[in-house]
Amino acid sequence: MxxxxxxxxxTLSVDAQIIERAREKASAxxxxxxxAVRDYLQQLAGDDDDELERDLEMFVRLSGLGNSNGWxxxxxEIYERK
Numbered sequence: 001m002x003x004x005x006x007x008x009x010x011t012l013s014v015d016a017q018i019i020e021r022a023r024e025k026a027s028a029x030x031x032x033x034x035x036a037v038r039d040y041l042q043q044l045a046g047d048d049d050d051e052l053e054r055d056l057e058m059f060v061r062l063s064g065l066g067n068s069n070g071w072x073x074x075x076x077e078i079y080e081r082k
Contacts, residue, residue, distance in 0.1 A: 019033070026036035043051055 022036070023033045026033045029036065031039070039054070
């Protein structure tokens with residue numbers, strides 16, 4: 001059994017200023033406007049697997065980028081326990 005993905009083209013009527021701002025925001029996320037719209041439609045449709053994959057990609061991308069300057073986690077200090 002084979003599964004095929006069929007892509008459909010859609011036409012939208014949107015104000016030119018909104019398109020330009022959306023393009024800028026999509027670019028800031030490293031995406032084309034087309035990809036941002038596709039991602040939104042997948043989220044709207046409830047495609048949870050893609051959302052989870054994006055969350056995991058973001059987690060991996062952001063992990064380990066901080067610098068604690070030698071500070072170690074201490075639960076008592078955080079909750080001011082004595």
